Amino acid sequence: MADAAAKERKILVAVDESEESSYALSWCIENIITGNSNDTLILLYSIPPRAVYSTLDGTGYLFSSDILATMERYSSEVAQCVMEKAKRACEALNGVKVETIVEHGDARDVICQAAEKLHVDMLVMGSHGYGVIKRAFLGSVSNHCAQNVKCPVLIVKKPKTDGRRK
Amino acid sequence: MADAAAKERKILVAVDESEESSYALSWCIENIITGNSNDTLILLYSIPPRAVYSTLDGTGYLFSSDILATMERYSSEVAQCVMEKAKRACEALNGVKVETIVEHGDARDVICQAAEKLHVDMLVMGSHGYGVIKRAFLGSVSNHCAQNVKCPVLIVKKPKTDGRRK
Secondary structure, X not given: OOOOOOOOOEEEEEOOOOHXXXXXXXXXXXXXXXXXXXXXXXXXXXXXXXXXXXXXXXXXXXXXXXXXXXXXXXXXXXXXXXXXXXHHHHOXXXXXXXXXXXXXXXHHHHHHHHHHHOOOOEEEEEOOOOOHHHHHHHOOHHHHHHHHOOOOEEEEOOOOOOOOOO | OOOOOOOOOEXXXXXXXXXXXXXXXXXXXXXXXXXXXXXXXXEEEEEOOHHHHHHHHOOOOOOOHHHHHHHHHHHHHHHHHHHHHHHHHHOOOOOOEEEEEEEEOOHHHHXXXXXXXXXXXXXXXXXXXXXXXXXXXXXXXXXXXXXXXXXXXXXXOOOOOOOOOO
């Protein structure tokens, strides 16, 4: 019998501010993390690079350093807020080590590099990390990671109805 | 604490004759199926439609009914062989119900339809179901399913080295 409960596993969960991501984490906690687990759950959040913010302007003018500083602060606060929420979701997991990592960069690169560097046993993520239009050009983050990460990748979609499956 | 061991889950594993698929099943057994599980493991094999065989000919002539019958028999035997191997891999799983389904059709359609119809909690599959050239035209089966199946999809890649991860 495979003794999943006694096996040490490192599970990387990519979190962001989306409901999809929050659902993916909850689903993982309920379905993958086992009772007497020796699992380590690593929550990873990536702060988008500055190039993404510049699209907010749209005028072609550079932002002042004040505005850039405000943006940096804002994105750090978002990261902190997402992580706090994610950690609260993990609170009931007795015996499971929870680690958090915040990195700057494109989510696709950050996730793939972290999975590789940390030698995780599994990557868990929601199915969408970008809006519809951006996804059409860039492809979804989950597609990219599923194709480029070497470890098993679990892609969790949030059901369209608000109830859980079954 | 999420009590994964007591939860009833239906896990659909797409199996085929590839090593990737065999590895995905083993990985799932070792990492996802828990000790005192109430899980139901459904092994699904899809027999490719006849249009795929006709490419074997390549002359433009139709196959005789004898040849077609031989091919049908051959593909049924392959299905049976794959299923036997998959069931043997599941033998050590005490308390886990194992069901098998063999369907005719394109793997992508068969898997997506089965996941939907059986209301499974998770779909597990290897990352490649076609050869390199065919994948370039059709996209991989796992990509298609990850995008179209509503339940969580776990894509397991076989490591390039022969050893397991870690």
